[in-house]
Amino acid sequence: MKQIIKRTKAYYCVECGKCSGSCPVARVNEGFSPRVIVERALSGMKGEIEGDRELWTCLTCEACTTKCPSTVKFSEFIRGMRSSAFNSGYTSRCSQGGLLHSIQRVQSYRDLVQNRLQWISDDLKTSTEGEVLYFTGCLPYFENLFSGFVNPLEIARSTVKILNKAGISPVVSPNERCCGHDLLWTGNVETFQKLARLNVEMIKESGASRIVTSCPECLRTLKLDYADFLEGTDIEIVHISEFISSLIKNNDIKLNRAGIMTYQDPCRLGRHMGIYDAPREVIKSMGELVEMNKNREESSCCGVSAWATCEGNSKQMQIERLIEAKSTGADMLVTSCPKCLIHLRCAVHNQIPVEKEKVDIPVVDLTVAACRALAGE
Amino acid sequence: MPHAGRWQVNEMKSVLVIGGGIAGIQSSLDLANRGYHIYLVEREPSIGGHMALLDKTFPTNDCSMCILAPKMNECNAHPNIDILSYSEVMDLSGNAGDFTARVQRKARYINEEKCTGCGDCTARCPSKVPNEYNGNLDKRKSIFLPYPQAVPRVMTIDREHCIYLTKGKCGNCKKVCNAGAVDYEQKDTFVDLNVAAVIVATGFDMFDPTHMQEYGYGKYANVITAMEYERMICASGPTGGHLETAPDKEHPGKIAFIQCVGSRDLQHNPYCCSVCCMHAIKESILAREHYEDIKPYIFYTDLRAVGKGFEEYAVRGEKEYGIKYIRGRPGQIIEDASTKKLTVWYDDTVNRKVKGLEVDMAVLCTSLIPAKGSDKLAAILDIELDEYGLYKSRDELTAPLDTRRPGVFIAGYCQSPKDIPESVAQGSGAAARATEVAGGAYI
């Protein structure tokens, strides 16, 4: 724990409490306070933190981290403590009964032969080798699980379509594994490392010098957490929103008007990676952008992270976010993260505690929206 | 306006004081009163500095202008002090005991000797610009006095906004000026001053919290800075001493004062500004004196009431004025678009719960940062800046007033964060050091 404190500069904490005041979870969960967790660590209460269910409640959304006056890297601190807890035998309360983490762990078996490319229809051009690799992430599995209320693979298809439009036939590999984001953030570092190694092998084999992701979590993981594994290579990793916005800027594609939109900043894309403008530029090129009160750095979270915690609090956060989106008067809520999409859709899929009109706003992925608005299609 | 010729005559020892805030004023008076000649160079049209913009001062609640104005006037009336306002030092050559300073006298388009400060011109000036001396809460004219007590009491034309100077039209002020003081053809001039020592007392500027999005400054009508609050609650300010909130100009019921905005923050300004806890307490007390039904909340990190009588002031604020102190830096302020009320999200130490407090006004106690242009002036004077951008002492422990350049001294906030009495003390102290050098004895 001392190492974690040192690495994350937690020792700088002056208990100012700005973290807790910024925390979206603490507002709906009385027992949760980032300030107290750090304070416990500084008082040497390792066991207590590891055994506390609230360790897994944090969304690592970085609402606190971005503004901590003492520059404590709180989400990294949580990640470290979770790993420490994991090693002590504690596990997160994984949503879906642990199914998703299982799926991810299974992918770390070297000899596994996945069947994950079935979604590539004939109109899509992909390759097995080339300069650009499209890292699809968990979309095929999400399609399996959540097709009742979302179509995750439409994101993948839209991404390839847009890449094709730009004259790119991306590599999409059958050997791609889960990037390991969720396992890394729930303390299972060992399995994450296995997945990372396998993916890096695959990437190197593909010969790609550029990776496009449609998932901000994959983006963050590849760009930051794979840094050690990719050392020595010179691979550029971009999010599809950055890619589309550069296409628009260069007049390579044109988008038709698609209405009034509001935008949900995914935590990984926004606060983790600092990408706020690219998706907005894409939206502005196909419609009018109306901001929610909480936007950019101040954006609220979709309520679940790393499939670690899904509970009443999550739903409350999701409903509040949807109310905020609906009240902007926008025709749709655009996001650029498959998980935001799933969580926000899931929130209204079943029973909701408020009148339907208040939250009744379509949630659309940015890439899907852009693809639909492609001129001449 | 003093004549260039007169300045060459140098019977008395002269000292250059840069910055006309309270520290510079104190240095000037201490030296002038012992027979030195002072050139007091001030960048703004009036001396007085930030203290002139404050309503009251802690911990006695003395009216700031009431105690400052006599000193400003004393400077103006003193036979040994030349105030060079609206001027900046451009170069300093020579050595301790015999410096030559080149000062740029910015054209104020007014003949200082003719102007009586009557204000006829201001009344007829059609150009309105945000009034920076009132926290931009109201408008001033392009020909203006910064505030009624300004010293010297001479008008200045704002060349950025004057219709005549920008478009060649209007000319109202010149037409109405009976003293014939308006001179559109005036140019910047340079004067060289022979001085024995230099005292730098350039003070501070206020941190702009606009980009700290969590607090919504600039976006929410009822989020203001402490400096704006000072102007608002000051009887001579833009609202005549009334606290006004959007949308209906009612006075607030609950006010949240948020400490350490941009200070004690490794992402912005790492040091503690030394004065914000105290001015927030003062501002809360003032709020209660104006309106009995106001409930002030102070969100602090550590309540640093460290000066003489400060702790007692803080305690009195709680017991007699009902200030509620909350140990926690808020994380976010959210505005209700229709009522303009604000919800301040914070972590309560005592109950250990995160709560949202609905208030009518939030006051950001923003960081006091090095005065803009400090780096430029440091280069001109050949003195060093410290890691924060404040002027660096020759020896921070034993020679706080000295810089690396002999004969150049520093005093007030520009040396390190401090309050008014400490600035006054250093202003005097620098005068002592300047005397030692100018006298040439035992150095």
Added chain:
Amino acid sequence: MTEFSPRIVAFCCNWCSYVGADLAGTSRLQYPDNIRIIKVMCSGQVFPSYILKALELGADGVMVAGCHIGDCHYVSGNKKAQERVETLLRVMKTLGLDPRRVRLEWISASEGVKFANTVKEFVEEVKELGPNQLGVRE
């Protein structure tokens, strides 16, 4: 009938009690408006005749306020004031004037609260005494 509102004059020394009264002001301590202060350099400067003159002219109360004993800016002026006021009080008794109409108080520069409270108390006490008979003229 309107309530009796006494008129009180106070002689305050320049160094302590006048400043204490200032402090009551800067602290915004509210006290009854019945008092009018006359500044003197020292309580020792107060001629006994001032006090009696004020009473003679109808003042309902007179206060002499100085620095605390030992703190006199002029070393011992306040002790002299004490002696003189005591002498005067004896005279007043003989004259049939209520000595409670004259008060000697030590109020320092830092005692704004004491100043305000003293005024409050004194006003209440004089109210009970009623109007000064010397002030009632035909």
Added chain:
Amino acid sequence: MKDEPRIGVFVCHCGTNIGGYVDVPSVVEYARTLVGVVHVERNTYTCADDGLTAIKKAIKDHNLNRVIVASCTPRTHAPLFRSAVADAGLNPYLFELVNIREHCSWVHMKEKEAATQKAKDLIRMGVARTALLEPQEEIRISVTPSALVIGGGIAGMTAALSIANQGFKVDIVEKDSEMGGMLRYLNDLYPGGRKASLVMDEFIGKVKNHPKIEVHTSSTIKKVDGYIGNFTVSVQNEKVPLDIKTGIIVVATGADEFKPVNLYGYSGSGNVLTELELEERLKNGSLQKLDSAVFIQCVGSRGEGRSYCSRICCNVAIKNSKLLKQTFPEADINILHNGIHAYGTYEKMYREAQELGVGFRKYSKEKPPEVTVDGERMRVKLYHELMGREIEYTPDIIVLSTPLIPHPENGDLSRMLKVPLGQDGFFLEAHVKLRPVDFATDGIFLCGSARAPADIIESINQGYSAASRAAIPLMNGYVQAEAITAVVDETKCIGCGYCASICPYRAASMNEKTVIAEEVTYLTKKSYINPVLCKGCGTCAAGCPAGAITPNHFTLPQIMATIKAFQQPGAYIYDRIKA
């Protein structure tokens, strides 16, 4: 009286400070009705440049020979208005300030009518007095060009060096056998961590080698006579008493560390220490091994009895905790505090201590830490408010951060110098904001921890500051004395000697005079009051059986007129009592 009064009255709104609680226009109208008043106006701020200009203009335009400003307390503003009046050619003593702010608007904020009436009364009384004011002449007093500094600590040495460097002889009177003050007991100094002994030796060396400084160690002040420019200070040292003549005096006597007997297990021995005792152990190297240390802040301060924050203790604890952690990297060091007051750039030191691993735990003021000492074993129980639970420490040493407290001798010194102490027992400056190192009494100055707890830098800053203030009269060679003194009318003086017997300044003396009466010439005694020594208290005048003494500017007729005006609510007719 030589001239008919032509009084100008200037009523100040002071923004809303007066205008908000007093009906100024009606006061102005009332003032116009007063006899002797020929001009009345009101100003937003009479003290501002435009207000002063208005006064000067009115003096000329209306040929005024007396001026009244009704505004705030004369303590801060009288000099300003006086000089404005003087600029316009009037004697500055033909000016009167009527206080309708501190004594009226601010204390009657909820009764506008009554406040307005009171303002009118006060102005009426002011007019009555002003009509009888007479011009006064100020006299210049020459100044002995030397200084005396009481206290040879860092503040006193700084002040002495600076005054000497400005060209004046300085005597330092130090009660201990050597100089250095608190520095003698300190180990390392913050910021920077230099050895206190090095800094001290550097300063003492400079002082001892300075040709203009004379040091009197083991010496105490016995008596102080005189006034600005001309003090005589009686100093007693081991051998001989000594009278030192000096122009000014600087008080730099420092402060003591509070010894918290019976608090938190402190007994003066054992392993519960004060910060100074810890410094001592660090200095002599007697602290050889350390596994755990706990600092407790605000011991004996910020509470009942001693309400102030001692300002420096957080920084001292941080400095020492850093040193302990650097010396014993594995030790568990915790500072239990009620808010860390590492103000200004000392925040950096706080951050550095955090980096080193010093723990900072806040305790609740309501439930302060509990210490139990059981022989060698010590336990500290902390109620951690934020976590809502208790934490226990078993330290090897407990360091109590206690406040600096005023010297017990401050009382004696304050009486000898006739300067005040504040409620906390520290010396009280003339004005908290703008005169931090001056006393109200001219010629006496203050610096360092004698004023309030101060660290090294602050003591040095204030030392220079006091040196600057003190050097002003020394460099000028004279001071302008106030003109308000008492004068004797020899024709009335009966030579009883009462005045001479009670004057604390020995200003009044009895001189032999030859009186030539109509028929006989005889020798008698008449009182003489030395205007330089006289402080103008007027105590002699009030006791003079013959009414021969007039305290200038507070004459019997002036005060009597004021008293009369007090009781005459109607239009007032000033009473010409012959002086």
